[in-house]
Amino acid sequence: MVLEKLSVEGIRVAEINSEEPDFLGLLTECFVQARESLLHMSSGTVATLLYFENKIQIGTRQRLSRDDVEFIIARLNSLAAAFSGSRADLSEPAVHINGDSTEDYVYDNENRNRGQEVTFPLYLQERPLGVIYIESLDMERNLRLGKFIREFKTDFSSGITTLWNYYRRQKEQFQSLISATIEGVIFCTMALDIQFVNRSALRLLGGSVRTQWTGRPLSELNSPFLTEFLEEGIAGGLNQISRVAELPGNRVKLLGVHIELLKDSNFQEIGWMLVVRDITPNWHNERLQNALTTASHEITTPLSSISGVLDLLLKQEIGGLNDKQKRCLEIIQDDIDRLRRLLSETLDLARLQQSIRFEDRRKETSLALVADKVANLLEPLAQDKNIEIELEISKALPNLKLDRDRLQQVLFNLVENGLKYSRPNGKVKVAGRLDVDYVETTVADGGVGIPEAKQKRIFERFQQLQNSPDHHAQGHGLGLSIAREIVQDAGGKIWVESEVGKGSVFHFTIPV
Numbered sequence: 001m002v003l004e005k006l007s008v009e010g011i012r013v014a015e016i017n018s019e020e021p022d023f024l025g026l027l028t029e030c031f032v033q034a035r036e037s038l039l040h041m042s043s044g045t046v047a048t049l050l051y052f053e054n055k056i057q058i059g060t061r062q063r064l065s066r067d068d069v070e071f072i073i074a075r076l077n078s079l080a081a082a083f084s085g086s087r088a089d090l091s092e093p094a095v096h097i098n099g100d101s102t103e104d105y106v107y108d109n110e111n112r113n114r115g116q117e118v119t120f121p122l123y124l125q126e127r128p129l130g131v132i133y134i135e136s137l138d139m140e141r142n143l144r145l146g147k148f149i150r151e152f153k154t155d156f157s158s159g160i161t162t163l164w165n166y167y168r169r170q171k172e173q174f175q176s177l178i179s180a181t182i183e184g185v186i187f188c189t190m191a192l193d194i195q196f197v198n199r200s201a202l203r204l205l206g207g208s209v210r211t212q213w214t215g216r217p218l219s220e221l222n223s224p225f226l227t228e229f230l231e232e233g234i235a236g237g238l239n240q241i242s243r244v245a246e247l248p249g250n251r252v253k254l255l256g257v258h259i260e261l262l263k264d265s266n267f268q269e270i271g272w273m274l275v276v277r278d279i280t281p282n283w284h285n286e287r288l289q290n291a292l293t294t295a296s297h298e299i300t301t302p303l304s305s306i307s308g309v310l311d312l313l314l315k316q317e318i319g320g321l322n323d324k325q326k327r328c329l330e331i332i333q334d335d336i337d338r339l340r341r342l343l344s345e346t347l348d349l350a351r352l353q354q355s356i357r358f359e360d361r362r363k364e365t366s367l368a369l370v371a372d373k374v375a376n377l378l379e380p381l382a383q384d385k386n387i388e389i390e391l392e393i394s395k396a397l398p399n400l401k402l403d404r405d406r407l408q409q410v411l412f413n414l415v416e417n418g419l420k421y422s423r424p425n426g427k428v429k430v431a432g433r434l435d436v437d438y439v440e441t442t443v444a445d446g447g448v449g450i451p452e453a454k455q456k457r458i459f460e461r462f463q464q465l466q467n468s469p470d471h472h473a474q475g476h477g478l479g480l481s482i483a484r485e486i487v488q489d490a491g492g493k494i495w496v497e498s499e500v501g502k503g504s505v506f507h508f509t510i511p512v
């Protein structure tokens, strides 16, 4: 029987990079869906051939004979060859009928009449993706179908182009985000093949940026510890693994590796994400800090004995001194005092950072009691300069959520500064005020003041303005940074209001 043919110009979707396996997979799904819909629109046989999967899917509402199936396969093969030239390998396409393999399909209806066929190819750019083939007995219906497909194809291709643009934009945004992160990021499949690796990961692991890594086994990145950690996670059935790897080489290099199992929205495991970070600087910092702490301790002991001996000399208990000798020893004693203060502040800071990191010692502390203690401790300095320390703190204030030693340290540093940066004969006032869920403490002096431009910077480490009226009272620029660290750690704020020549008011808040 002679077939009447109605061939429709294919759907052509330009601008799509046909090397995108994810998108092609999505598109194939779309075509399969389209074929299903066509099957319901036409009572005829519908078949598709998708080249890149080399599969023939026949959907039919009729009973097919073995001849029918062979005929369709031959037709699709010749169409496919015509569309794709030599690019399609159609030697043994897998054939499915209504989802079953041909072996499971029971053939009957040996004498079916052949109808009219409509075929339309699907192209991605110039690459043929597949052919949709419809054979139907109903000529009228097929003409309508042909018309429908002709109209539909413009919408269809522009729809796919829009989808493609969206997909590409999302992918590019995601990739540029991941590429720009300082941390190394690798995505790999469950079979441990690389899907994506950013530049930071290549830099950290020493992989070449020129190599095309997608699709290669993770082990090729030459970082055996990654596979080792992953295998450990897989063996233990873990979803997350965090480990540290030490890289061989002259200088110690430590990498923190965090691995996470990725699942899709149906909780299917789809791969692994590995985040790699260089943690060597932290490690060096910690070592440096430990070394500093140890050195400070080591220096404190001989300094104490030097200071004791100096005391004896100055009190002339060992022998007499002339004025010049006495003056020289006093200068030494002054410097030793400064050195001891610097060491004790360095140790405070180190202790503080360690304890902030490792423990939360927040207790309840009475501001009034601590302020009394600080005033007592600083009384000698206040008397030296004839400055009054005035406390205006109600005993009824609720306790502050802060460790007592730390509160004392904050207050001590602020009141001591108030005394240091004031001329003789003045007042330093400490006041406390409750405001709903925190207490605001103020330490006010009538001293030299701080220029506005410097008011934020003085809370940074080693920031000094050289504005002390008393050269010997100058500190080391650590007191306020220690105070800020304590206050912020307790969940509060610290700031200053000041006017040059008139004085300063330091404020800090601590939750109650």
Ligand code: ADP
Pocket (backbone or CB within 6 Å): 413, 417, 418, 421, 445, 447, 448, 449, 450, 458, 463, 464, 465, 466, 467, 468, 474, 475, 476, 477, 478, 479, 480, 481, 504
């Ligand atoms: P220092 O040990 O130098 O006092 P701080 O961190 O306590 O270090 O203070 C940093 C700098 O801020 C001081 O050197 C000083 O210039 C300035 N400063 C701090 N408190 C006052 C104050 N009450 N009045 C004027 N200047 C102050």
